[in-house]
Amino acid sequence: MQLYAGIHISDGKSVNPNDLHYLRDNILTLDPVKLALHWQELGATYLHIIDLDAAAMGYPVNGETIRNILDVVHIPVQYGGGLRSIKDIDSFLNMGVSRVIISTQAIYNPNFLKEAIQVFGPEKILVGIDADKGMVAVEGRAKVSTFNSLSLAQQAEKLGVRTIVYTDVGCANMVKGPDIINTKELVDHTRLDIIYSGGVASLQDLKNIRNAGVSGVMIGAALYTNKIKLKEAVMLYERGEQVE
Structure with missing residues (x-):
């Protein structure tokens, strides 16, 4: 199972996107470049970077910070936030990110998603699904759409998507364990590779979500608070050493 070390960026700084007050300032460093290097030094084999400003505003905002990270790390990076045009995707792929995550546009404009896959290939285009009580949240999680997560995942699969990043917003905010039931529904009713994000707070959580059949897990707050x-985690769940 692939593990992704999460970095969330706002105003050029590393932030914790969770609502809980005791997590907001619990970041090892406000410098995203130093944080990326820190995770790499601890064994991260993939980074998951989200530009929260871009997700909310609908266009890339912290591109210079992303570029600075790419200049110093040698592990692959997947990026999401504000990608709503072919030009934006092309810019970030040329910058050096390994693949990009499309969220809001996958809801409102499936033709855009289809075109992106045709232009760049399914290995470069992921769909991000943020769910709130089974309904898909859009525009930086500011609004809830009329789509449920499974329907959107199945629609994306028909358009040629191979991998989705599934985030349970409620679990992410509480950091009290993953949403196993809805995640397993996606695994069981699609042929997609599922990367799970949200609420992972312990090694046991990683074991539980792995057993649900996901291909990867993004870890964010649990790394900042040293819960994981x-x-x-890399030794156990990527290398398979001493896994029960």
Whole structure:
């Protein structure tokens, strides 16, 4: 199972996107470049970077910060936030990100998603699905759409998508364990590779979500609060050492 060390960026700084007050300032460093290097040094084999400003505003905002990260790390990076045109996707792929995550546009404009896959290939285009009580949240999670997560995932699959990043917003905010039931529904009723995000707070959570059949897990707040030690998680769930 692939693990993704999460970095969320706002105003050029590393932030914790969770609502809980005790998590907001619990960041190892406000410098996203230093944080990226820190995770890499601890054994991260993939970074998951989200530009929160871009997700909310609908266009890339912290591109210079992303570029600075790409200049210093040697592990692959997947990026999401504000990608609503072919030009924007092309810019970030040329910058050096390994693949991009499309969210809001996948809801409102499936033709855009189809075109992106045709232009760049399915290995470069992921769909991000943020769910709130089973309904898909859009525009930086500011609004709830009329789509449920499984319907959107199945629609994306028909358009040629191979991988989705599924985030349970409620679990992410509480950091009290993953949404196993809805995640397993996606695994069981699609042929997609599912990367799970949201609420992962312990090694046991990683074990539970792995057993649901996902291909990867993004870890964010649990790394900042040291609930999960990245080096140990990589050893157990990527290298398969001493896994029960």
